Amino acid sequence: MKNILVIILTLCYCILCQAQTEQVILGNEQISAYFPLLKGKRIAVFSNHTGMIGNKHTIDVLLENKLNVVAIFSPEHGFRGNAD
Template sequence: MRVKKVLFIAALLFFSFNLPAQTVKAGAELTEAYLPLIRGKRVAVMTNQTGRVGDEHLVDLLIRNNVDLVGIFSPEHG
């Protein structure tokens, strides 16, 4: 009985605190991290039609940022 009370109080305390919400970013959205690393290099991209950064496709974003895009690979199925 005592163990059940302790577990109940622990669960009550655990679920009563709200952690600040964190937003999840896809890797393609972290342009400030990867653009300096790929500038001046030949780059190939593996993406599909859903590879978007905001309202812009990843390939268009790379071209707009003067990345030397030499290849685009896309899965045929999936």
């Protein structure tokens, strides 16, 4: 009985370790899926300084791709995190 319990726990541990190796892809990083939906639309973004795609802010990526950002909502320290 003890051996079966050890085997089950080992299998559960292996499954958990395997699940943690998969990389999570955030929604803002899936630009090929969302950019066609955003073309020609008025876009409002709620973000702070952590809203990054790679090493660029999400706002910068949207503007570089000529998307129509009309409003930015952010917390008290600004979306770049440098406001007092």
